[in-house]
Amino acid sequence: MYTVSYDPEDDFLLGVIAVPARKALKKEKINSLEKLSDYSEKEILQLHGFGKNAMMKLRDHMKEHQMCFKEA
Template sequence: MAKCLSSICAVNHFAKSNNFLNGVIAVPARRSLEKEKIDSFEKLSDYSEEEIMQLHGFGKNAMEKLKNHMREHQVSFKNQYL
């Protein structure tokens, strides 16, 4: 019975999961973005680097990976000082 329940759980988890940044940053950081409804580069660019760093799962490593990926797609964070 437990095998069936875990299968259902896995299907439900993947069904609602978004592919945004999949394989770029770790799951805890992606979940934090999902929680904030950030599921596209357009929405991500509305935030400053400092704001994203406050989210769970974001440290130097995750931020560096995210910034590199954003650079490759010609996207940048909101300038905090505007």
């Protein structure tokens, strides 16, 4: 029997963006769409692990949840 420690923050954006981008958000303590909406797209793209593809997926995901990035 294996014991697995479960961290619900690790599930944030699971299946939406790749692991490097998710780790970049976790490093910045961004663990909800509400916190993410406090950042501009430009600020997020500057994080190590984020690229245009991850940003496109993230933008679409936020739009589906009636959220958006702050204006630059």
